[in-house]
Each structure stands twice: as structure tokens, then as C-alpha cells.
Amino acid sequence: MIERPRVGLLVTCLADLFRPQVGFAAVKLLEQAGCDVEVPAQSCCGQPAYNAGDAKDATALARNVIATFAPFDYVVVPSGSCGGMVKVHYPKLLADDPVWGPRADALAAKTHELFSFLVNVRGMKSVQATCRADAAYHDSCSSLREMTVGPEPRLLLKSVDGLNLHDLAEKETCCGFGGFFSVKYPEVSARMADDKIADAKRTGADTLLAGDLGCLLHLAGRISRKNVPLRVRHAAEVLAGMSDTPAIGEDSK
Amino acid sequence: MTTDATSFPQDARAALNNARLQGALTHLKEGFQVKRAAAFAAYPIPFESLREQGRAIKQSALAQLDELLVQFEAQASANGGKVHWARDAAEARDVVTRILKESSAKTVTKGKSMVTEEIELNPHLIANGLTPIETDLGEYIIQLRNERPSHIVAPAFHLRRSDVEESFREKHETLPPSRSLDNRPALVAEARGVLRRYFEAADAGITGANFLVAETGTAIIVTNEGNGDLTRLLPRTHIVVTGIEKVVPRLEDASVLLRLLTRSATGQEITSYVSFMSGPKRTGDADGPENFHVVLVDNGRSALVASPVHEVLQCIRCGACMNHCPVYGVIGGHAYGATYPGPLGAALDPGLDGLAKTYHLPFASSFCGRCEAVCPVKIPLTKIMRYWRGESFARGIPRSPFNTGLKLWAWAARRPNFYRRMASAAARVMRILAGKSGRIRSLPVLNGWFVARDLAKPAAESFQSQWRRRQ
Numbered sequence: 115m116i117e118r119p120r121v122g123l124l125v126t127c128l129a130d131l132f133r134p135q136v137g138f139a140a141v142k143l144l145e146q147a148g149c150d151v152e153v154p155a156q157s158c159c160g161q162p163a164y165n166a167g168d169a170k171d172a173t174a175l176a177r178n179v180i181a182t183f184a185p186f187d188y189v190v191v192p193s194g195s196c197g198g199m200v201k202v203h204y205p206k207l208l209a210d211d212p213v214w215g216p217r218a219d220a221l222a223a224k225t226h227e228l229f230s231f232l233v234n235v236r237g238m239k240s241v242q243a244t245c246r247a248d249a250a251y252h253d254s255c256s257s258l259r260e261m262t263v264g265p266e267p268r269l270l271l272k273s274v275d276g277l278n279l280h281d282l283a284e285k286e287t288c289c290g291f292g293g294f295f296s297v298k299y300p301e302v303s304a305r306m307a308d309d310k311i312a313d314a315k316r317t318g319a320d321t322l323l324a325g326d327l328g329c330l331l332h333l334a335g336r337i338s339r340k341n342v343p344l345r346v347r348h349a350a351e352v353l354a355g356m357s358d359t360p361a362i363g364e365d366s367k
Numbered sequence: 368m369t370t371d372a373t374s375f376p377q378d379a380r381a382a383l384n385n386a387r388l389q390g391a392l393t394h395l396k397e398g399f400q401v402k403r404a405a406a407f408a409a410y411p412i413p414f415e416s417l418r419e420q421g422r423a424i425k426q427s428a429l430a431q432l433d434e435l436l437v438q439f440e441a442q443a444s445a446n447g448g449k450v451h452w453a454r455d456a457a458e459a460r461d462v463v464t465r466i467l468k469e470s471s472a473k474t475v476t477k478g479k480s481m482v483t484e485e486i487e488l489n490p491h492l493i494a495n496g497l498t499p500i501e502t503d504l505g506e507y508i509i510q511l512r513n514e515r516p517s518h519i520v521a522p523a524f525h526l527r528r529s530d531v532e533e534s535f536r537e538k539h540e541t542l543p544p545s546r547s548l549d550n551r552p553a554l555v556a557e558a559r560g561v562l563r564r565y566f567e568a569a570d571a572g573i574t575g576a577n578f579l580v581a582e583t584g585t586a587i588i589v590t591n592e593g594n595g596d597l598t599r600l601l602p603r604t605h606i607v608v609t610g611i612e613k614v615v616p617r618l619e620d621a622s623v624l625l626r627l628l629t630r631s632a633t634g635q636e637i638t639s640y641v642s643f644m645s646g647p648k649r650t651g652d653a654d655g656p657e658n659f660h661v662v663l664v665d666n667g668r669s670a671l672v673a674s675p676v677h678e679v680l681q682c683i684r685c686g687a688c689m690n691h692c693p694v695y696g697v698i699g700g701h702a703y704g705a706t707y708p709g710p711l712g713a714a715l716d717p718g719l720d721g722l723a724k725t726y727h728l729p730f731a732s733s734f735c736g737r738c739e740a741v742c743p744v745k746i747p748l749t750k751i752m753r754y755w756r757g758e759s760f761a762r763g764i765p766r767s768p769f770n771t772g773l774k775l776w777a778w779a780a781r782r783p784n785f786y787r788r789m790a791s792a793a794a795r796v797m798r799i800l801a802g803k804s805g806r807i808r809s810l811p812v813l814n815g816w817f818v819a820r821d822l823a824k825p826a827a828e829s830f831q832s833q834w835r836r837r838q
Contacts (some may be wrong), residue, residue, distance in 0.1 A: 125830050132823055133792050134830035153834045157783040163773060165734065167753070167760030171777030178781060255735035267788025288693040294769075297815035299731060301380050304819035305697045306733070335820030338806050364825035366804045 115237070121149040121345040122186035124225075126162045126181070126196045127158050128327035129348075133362065136327060139354035140228055142147050147236035149190075154182050161199040165293050169207060176204045176212055188235070189225040192350050195293075196256025197227040202260045227257060228350060229325060233266040243355035250280045250319035251349065252310065252333070254326035255288050267325055267349050274352055280317035284309070289324075291332040292361030307336040314344060322360070323349040334363040368515040369487065370720040370750035372704035376726035382698040392699055393527050398521075399690035402634025403741070410630065421627045422745040423680035432672060435581040435614045436663060446646030448659040455498075456486035459664045463488060463573065463606055464495050466660050470568035470604040471728025472497065478588060478595040479503035480575030481519050482610050482664055485706045487720065488573075499573070500565045502594035504558055511538045517700030518684040520632050521706060525699050528554065561595070572598035572656070574644075576609035577683070578621040579661075585645040586661060587621055588591035589629060590640040596642055599650045603657035603712065605643065610682040611663050624683055627743035647828060667719045676751045679714045681744040688738035688748060694731055698707060714751040722755065722764045729755035772812075787831060794825035 121144055129136040136151070144151045157185065160175030179200065183189045193196035201222045208218040232238040251271060257263040271279050293337025310333065314322045322337075323345055324330050334346040345361035359365075375449035382388055387717045390740045407414045409631040428435060440450040451466075453459035459482075467475060475492060477483065477499055489510070492499045501510040504709040505523035509516060511534045516522030523531070532548040535557055548554055576586035576596055586607045590593050615621055671680055689709025701710035705716040707726060729752040741750045760770055779786045791825030801807045809817040816822060 127790070131825045132788055134826045134828070134833055137830035155783050155787075155831065157786040158780040160777075160780070162775070163777045163780075165753070165756070166770070166773050167635045167758070168770075168777065169757055171774065172479065174781050175777065177574065182502060202408075220727055225579030232545070255733070255737070259736040259740060277789070286737060287696075288733045288735035288737070290733060291736070295730070295733045297813050299376060299379060300815045300819040301383055302698060302731075304734070305383055306693050307820075309697070310766050331823055332820065335816070337817065338821040338823075359796075360805065363806050363821065365824065 119187040120229040122183045124191045125260045136348045139350040142354040159199045194254045194261045196258040198260030200225045227261040229267040230263045244274040245277040245357040247321040248278045249321040250314040252324040321345045370413045370705040378702040379698045382702040389598040405636040406630035428615045448646045451662045459486045460491040476572045476598045478574035478598045566597045569602040571604040572602045579614040591639045604658040607661045617710040631687040631743040687741045717755045
């Protein structure tokens with residue numbers, strides 16, 4: 115283990131614009147895990163273009179990110195989806211490029227989803243945080259299948275003082291976000307969200323947590339539209355002891 | 368039924384509001400997912416190793432497809448059968464019709480076959496004065512209702528018992544109104560009685576094939592109702608209609624794939640019947656057809672062999688991808704408007720029917736990846752859907768202002784400083800629209816989002832801006 119690794123935080127567009135607190139929570143947790151955190155100037159990982167079928171623009175954005183984050187020991191992403199883009203898809207996008215292919219592979223090898231990095235790379239087993247809530251944790255599909263994250267956030271959440279963690283009955287089922295899928299087929303996407311929200315409510319949870327702001331903004335938006343009594347947060351906020359702030363979509367300032 | 372998925376958004380919406388369908392879809396979990404999981408758990412060696420074996424068998428078979436098909440033809444001919452090659456759906460329909468006319472057939476029983484759905488065989492047979500009768504119970508029910516299968520393994524999955532009763536009462540002229548059909552065994556008995564008469568009357572039988580074995584010239588089908596055997600054994604003529612991608616080198620290969628197929632499809636260790644069909648009745652055989660034909664259908668498949676999506680041809684049609692798909696799980700099969708629904712269809716239909724009719728399907732996925740996690744032959748379904756999305760974007764099918772917007776967005780995103788300024792400006796506008804509430808109810812762009820949900824309002828200052836200020 116590197117004594118004090120230099121970690122580049124890929125904060126993600128959604129956290130940057132909608133929920134800066136997720137970025138600060140990630141920084142706090144990474145510092146607790148003994149890392150020096152830097153935030154290089156960044157834009158988007160290119161996933162929207164890639165999923166829309168525009169591999170050319172996605173590749174251009176991938177090169178930007180690779181160049182920006184190459185100097186760090188690790189790249190950490192508070193999102194399975196943007197993390198999966200870097201770790202799983204950049205190497206495929208650039209596989210035939212003799213210069214950028216190896217650089218994409220090198221970046222992929224040192225890129226981690228936040229909770230997985232804290233637990234598996236930095237050996238974190240617990241956090242010092244309090245949150246009085248009944249919470250259900252939703253695995254984003256890219257966290258679960260592309261980044262193979264599952265036990266890590268649960269391990270850390272169980273150490274939060276006052277938090278009762280509940281398991282969703284359908285924890286392998288998608289919440290219906292899927293990027294542009296949510297905009298192209300909104301009714302289908304919303305039904306999937308409704309099923310996820312109902313699953314969370316059935317556990318007795320008052321709070322729904324996840325590690326991906328895409329899922330969270332989608333679920334919070336649906337919860338707001340349907341007036342469901344359920345608060346939504348990124349799990350990093352709870353782990354960093356920042357859960358006394360308004361939940362997603364509840365900030366009226 | 369002809370593939371046309373251009374009305375997918377409307378059809379999906381209608382499916383969400385179809386109470387009967389929604390009731391049926393609640394059975395996907397215990398009907399398929401739970402049974403499959405139990406079959407995996409009970410398998411004596413890690414199932415993953417069997418999946419890997421299955422993938423390798425199909426991949427290597429597809430790599431030598433031409434040789435295996437020629438070998439299959441030689442073996443099947445040596446067994447006394449006749450092999451026919453059909454380049455497309457029209458040729459396949461013509462071959463089948465010609466064989467039936469040559470054997471003076473009138474009534475034709477059919478085992479369950481997705482390829483005959485794909486080539487729209489039944490309407491063609493009817494137009495030629497023949498009477499095709501589906502004998503798989505689910506297929507028979509949807510034939511009565513003039514519907515397409517809503518699931519490749521359970522074609523009438525979308526129906527309730529009462530719908531089946533209604534169809535029987537409407538179409539079965541000999542059914543006394545007084546007879547009760549208020550339970551499943553009564554419905555099965557009614558169908559069996561009617562089908563029995565067709566089995567006795569049939570001049571020819573048509574089945575599909577789950578696998579073709581090159582070394583023996585054998586076609587294999589799996590069934591649970593016994594209808595396949597009555598279809599293939601009783602009439603004078605038996606015609607197997609199947610896709611060219613079904614061929615594997617050896618019987619041993621088929622046995623590996625059978626183990627994967629039945630467990631992945633219905634959670635069974637083996638189906639009630641597994642039929643091996645190698646040719647016409649021989650001297651001394653107790654039963655069997657006098658004439659045995661195999662129609663090998665290409666219909667776009669050979670073009671896929673050499674394409675970047677060749678892995679889609681590994682499919683053994685178990686239906687596990689749709690059984691575990693969260694989109695299929697809320698809209699069912701008909702909304703896809705194509706022969707093959709769900710993730711398999713999203714990967715295969717554009718290859719068979721062209722993007723102009725099917726462009727929605729590769730986008731009708733949240734890319735959750737559960738389909739490829741359960742696929743018994745490890746087809747990279749999301750990779751293939753992504754390929755079709757790329758084709759759709761590159762070829763402008765459909766032409767969409769969305770794509771122009773995306774290019775503009777990507778142009779900006781390649782310039783991080785400019786992008787951040789633009790994003791902050793957009794965030795300020797959104798905050799004004801949100802007013803004192805924490806959320807935005809609608810925007811002039813991305814209307815699809817606001818159809819179903821609100822949007823949390825952006826932060827007053829972005830993370831990156833706050834971070835730079837604090838450093």
C-alpha cells in the first residue's frame with residue numbers, strides 16, 4: 115500500500131453541478147483514508163456520448179480525461195457509472211490506438227469506485243459518523259456489474275452510529291435511470307423507479323442511499339413528483355457525517 | 368407478424384397501462400428467475416464453467432459454420448433426409464410450401480418454432496390453401512387470437528386463464544357452453560381434445576430445431592407437452608425449419624448446450640421430451656415420417672457471422688435475458704413490435720430486419736447488464752446494443768435533433784473551461800426556474816425527463832468552483 119497516495123478525484127458532472135456535497139464528502143473520506151486529494155480541472159467522462167452511439171466524441175473526451183488524470187497514483191470516482199466508463203469502456207474505445215490504448219489501460223488499472231477504493235485499497239473498515247435513519251441501499255447497475263461493488267458500502271454504512279441498514283428485496287434490479295433512456299422512454303423508466311421506490315418503502319426505510327447521482331436524481335425526481343415520503347442521499351454524505359443537510363431535491367435555499 | 372418497432376414508445380406506454388399484461392408480468396420472477404436460480408444452485412459443478420463451455424462450443428461452431436452445415440447436409444442426406452437452403456424468408460416460405468404441395472398436404476401441424484414466426488410462415492401457408500395448426504399450447508392459443516408470441520419460450524405469457532377460456536369459447540364450435548373451463552387442467556383437456564383431431568388428420572408436421580448436429584445429421588427439439596413428437600412422428604411428411612446458426616459439431620456439444628438451455632429457460636434439469644430427429648422412418652421402425660426435410664434458413668444470419676455483432680448468433684433461445692430484463696419486466700414482449708423481444712431482440716432484430724424498423728430497440732435498455740450476466744452462452748448483449756446505437760447515430764436512423772444537440776454538448780465538453788462556464792450558466796437559469804422550491808417541474812429542453820419526474824435544483828456554486836476558492 116502506498117503510504118500517502120496522490121488521488122485525483124473525478125467528481126462527475128452531476129455531483130459538480132447538482133450536489134457538490136458529494137465531492138466534499140468524497141474528499142473527506144479519502145483524507146480519512148490517508149490520501150492526498152487533488153481535483154484537476156475536468157469536464158465529462160464522455161458516457162452520454164458513448165451511450166448515445168457517438169463513439170467519436172466519447173473517444174475525444176476519453177483522451178481528455180486520460181491526459182488529465184495520468185499523473186495520479188489513483189483516480190477515485192464517487193459513481194459506479196462514470197467509474198465504469200473509465201475502467202471498463204475507455205480501454206475498449208481506444209483498443210486500436212497504439213498510443214492512447216496503453217494509456218487508457220494504465221488509467222483503467224488505477225481507477226476505482228469510491229467505496230471499493232476505501233475498503234479494498236485503503237483497508238477502511240468503519241467510519242466515525244452519526245445518522246439517525248432507516249436506510250435502504252440501492253446498488254447502481256454499473257457499481258454492481260461493471261465495478262463489482264456490493265459489500266463495501268454496506269460494510270461502511272453498518273458502522274454509522276444510529277443508522278439501520280435495510281436490504282432491498284430486488285437489489286439486482288435496475289432503478290430505471292440509464293442516462294438518456296430515462297429521457298427517451300420516460301414512462302418505462304418511471305415505472306422502474308416506482309418499483310424501486312416501493313421496494314424501499316416496504317423495507318420500512320425513510321432514506322434511500324446509493325453511490326450514483328444518476329440513479330439518485332432520477333429517484334429523487336420521481337419521489338418529488340409523486341410526493342412519496344422518502345429522503346434520498348448519496349451514501350458518501352452519510353459516511354462523511356454530512357447527513358444533517360437537506361436531502362436531494364429538498365434544498366429550498 | 369411483420370416487424371415494425373417504430374411505434375415502440377407508444378406501444379410501451381400502452382403496455383404499462385394494460386392491467387392484464389401487468390398482472391401476467393408479476394409471474395416472471397417466480398415463474399422463471401427463481402427456478403433458474405435454483406437449477407444453477409443445484410448444478411454439481413460451478414455453473415460458470417458450464418457457461419464458459421457453452422460459449423466456447425457456440426463460438427467455435429460459428430467460426431466453422433460453412434463446413435458444419437455442409438457436413439450436416441451430407442449426414443442428413445445419408446440418413447435419407449433432404450436438406451434445403453433458403454437465403455431469405457421468401458425462399459424459406461416457398462420451399463416449405465413446395466414440399467407440402469408435393470406431398471399433397473392439407474392440414475399441417477406445427478411444433479413451436481420462432482424461425483417460422485420470423486419468416487411469417489403461417490399466413491403464407493393459409494394463402495396457399497393449407498391449414499397450419501400450432502400444437503404447442505401457448506402457440507395454439509395465440510394462433511386463435513391472431514397474436515405474435517410475447518415471449519420466445521412462453522408465447523402466451525401475457526394472457527390470463529380467463530382470456531384463454533374466452534378464446535376457446537369463441538373458436539371451438541364443438542365446445543358446449545355448459546362445460547366449465549374455470550381451471551387450468553380443464554383448459555388443457557379442451558385444447559388436447561381439439562388438437563388430437565388435428566394430429567390424426569395432419570398430412571405434414573413442421574417443427575423447429577434447438578440444435579443441429581453435424582456429425583450425425585440430427586435435429587434436436589426440446590418440449591414439455593409431447594406435441595413435438597406427435598407433430599413429427601404421425602404425419603407422412605416432417606419438415607424441420609431452422610436457422611443456420613443452430614449447428615454444432617458433435618452430439619456431445621449439443622448435450623452441453625441442452626444442460627444450459629433447459630436450466631436457463633425453465634429451471635428444468637431436462638425437459639419432459641428431448642427429441643432427436645435424424646431422418647425418415649427406417650424399415651423396422653415403429654413409427655416416423657416417410658419424408659424428412661430440413662430447411663436451413665439464412666435470412667440475414669450469414670451477414671452477421673462476419674459482422675462486429677457475430678456473438679448474437681451464439682443465442683440458444685432460452686429467454687433468460689428477457690426473464691431478467693427490467694424493461695421487458697414492465698412492458699412484456701408485444702411492445703417490442705418484433706419477432707424476438709427483450710435484450711435478445713434488441714441485439715438481433717436490427718440485424719434481421721434493418722435499423723429503419725427497429726432503431727428504438729437497442730435504445731430501449733438502461734444498460735443495466737443483467738441480461739448478459741444471466742446469458743448461458745455469455746453473449747455481450749449490451750456491447751451489441753451499443754454497436755447498433757452507433758450505427759443509428761452514424762447513419763442518422765432516425766434523423767434526430769437530439770443527435771445535433773449531443774454533438775454540440777460534446778464539442779463544449781471537450782473544452783473543460785468553456786464547459787464549466789456554460790454549465791454554471793445553465794445551473795443559474797435552472798435555479799431561477801426552481802424559485803424558492805428545491806426542484807424544477809419543467810424545462811424547455813429534455814422534456815422526457817419532466818414527463819415523469821422533477822429535477823433537483825442545481826447548487827448555487829459548483830463543486831469545482833468551491834474547491835478552487837477554498838484552495
